[in-house]
Amino acid sequence: MTEKPKLAVWKFASCDGCQLSLLDCEDELLAVADRITIANFMEASSNVIDGPYDLSLVEGSITTPHDRERIRDVRRQSKFLITIGACATAGGIQALRNFTDTRELLSVVYASPEYISTLNTSTPISEHVKIDFELRGCPINKTQLLEVINAFLNKRKPNVSPHSVCIECKKRGTACIMVAHGTACMGPVTQAGCGAICPSYNRGCYGCYGPMEAPNTSSLVKWMRNLGVPEDELLRMFKTYNVGAESFRCAVERVEGEDK
């Protein structure tokens, strides 16, 4: 009998939600645990088996000097390293600090700031080490997570589409809320994967899966302006959970430039 592949789950700056997705696979969890050894998953088990690991899932972004070193160690121990969620793939909501004036932050009075060690940026894992695959989303979709784990364990490419949320609305038969109701929606530039939940709940997509492949943000900005979305609101729409993703960051910089 061949030895079961070893899985490790690592946490950096994050909310725990993406690794929770694994525990949220109520119907599949025990079957997964049957096929792989959960070798290092602190949130679920106090039993830690030493590396190397066949597959590492990494949640969270790099925000401290210590974590900058720790991710290199994780990479060294991992045959495949997959980042899961917007924090790990784009820096997460905490990447908003990347836009803040350092002096302004320092001027915020705090009782004992000397106790805290932190970097002035929140960056995705891919800025620090080579990664083998990025699974997007804030949070990730658990069905996609199972697909990715499966694919790597069977040495095939994960079946995760890079197209926009618009395709998912068409698939589930949701009328376009931007066209039909004039609701501002990030769907046209956002990667699919969630199942187009927001439009089916009568609200615009807010971009939590980050930019799709080659998004046309300029065109969307024009559409938003035609709908009468105020400029500050338009900026905030791009400045959320994936603000650190290049095309969203560029859209912010471009809109700010135009506003000047």
Next chain:
Amino acid sequence: MSHAKGGDTRTIKVDYLARVEGEGAMYLEIRDNAVVDVKLKIFEPPRFFEGFLRGRDFREAPDITSRICGICPVAYQMSAIYAMEDACGIKVEGALRELRRLFYAGEWISSHTLHIYMLHAPDFLGYPSAVEMAKDHPEAVERGLSLKKIGCEIMSLMGGREIHPVNAKVGGFFRVPARKELMELREKLLLARDLARQTVEWSATLDFPAFEQDYTFVSLYNGEEYPMIDGRIISNKGLDIAVNEYDQHFEERHVGYSNALQCVMKPKGNCYHVGPMARYALNFAQLPADIQETARAAGLGAVCNNPFQSIIVRSVEVLYAVSEALRVIDNYKSPSVSSIPAVPKATTGYGATEAPRGLLYHRYTLDSDGIIEDANIVPPTSQNQKMIEDDLRRFVPGCIDKPDSEIQYLSEQAVRNYDPCISCATHFLKLEIDRK
């Protein structure tokens, strides 16, 4: 991970606590058979939510703050929403309020069941994880997973998804469910009610260390129902205040060894206890009679003072949440609107709801356009942090003759009694920059 320091001093430390949400460590120093130092260290990196909430629109706070915690996002959304509705001077009542209780009940079921079966029960039965436990106790683990799944299904219907749901908004919901959709949940909830009763009975069969404390319990209270989303903040030691008086009675302190603030009661800096045991002690009378009876049959009184038995209290709350969800569904009349208008004012709004782990307080100051000028969030684990240390200080002397490894095991279990959510507790620090 524990070692003797030489002489009569023993140090017990756990560098990375398992089966808690987030990154924390524990440090115990014992000299001459007395505990001289206890530290719950939280090294989870801070994310500065209160900093970047400034300048955001008041309507964004529920979604942004839900990202503080993937285990209890509904709690963040609800506390933010109540604070914003307070600032707008509106009150959501009737069917919309009922739907909020249903939504929140889903999170209680899911979060509590995760802790009961996957994080806490392995301590009592001697396994490193629920997956290992499932080999010998498949029925229990499968029961836990089934129950958890039904909690997630409530959140998915009400919120679109179970982690960071998208449907809650200031003033109500983006979309309210049709009666037919709720009826599909009803069948599953009837099954869940059986599973929840079995969970109470099963949790009561575990072995509990004898350890009772005279706690100061703090929770919401409205006199009519078991608290989830509104009420006054009360304690068993005479506190009785409105939510907007919170800052006058509680304060957060910063200690050097932790990335999380510790919240204490003014003026003396006393620790206090929030969460299931506090809610239960202060609201036992508001539980339906059949649930009171189930609790008594499981060996609980109207107050539980043994933190190791919090697993039974949590199970009772799961049973309550299932019953409450059924009550809401059975009485449901679709509201005429999915939300009521919310117009912001230049003022400060306050909100507090009962997250699975206890009282979650939000305060926002808005300008006249509804832009957030200041935000303050106090999560349950910040409030329980000092209480956890206090428990360890009192608990360890009772097992001081045991070997270090056993003290360590029991101490970790004592920390997990509180289901600490370290991700929640850490995200509220202001920033200091490392310029490297």
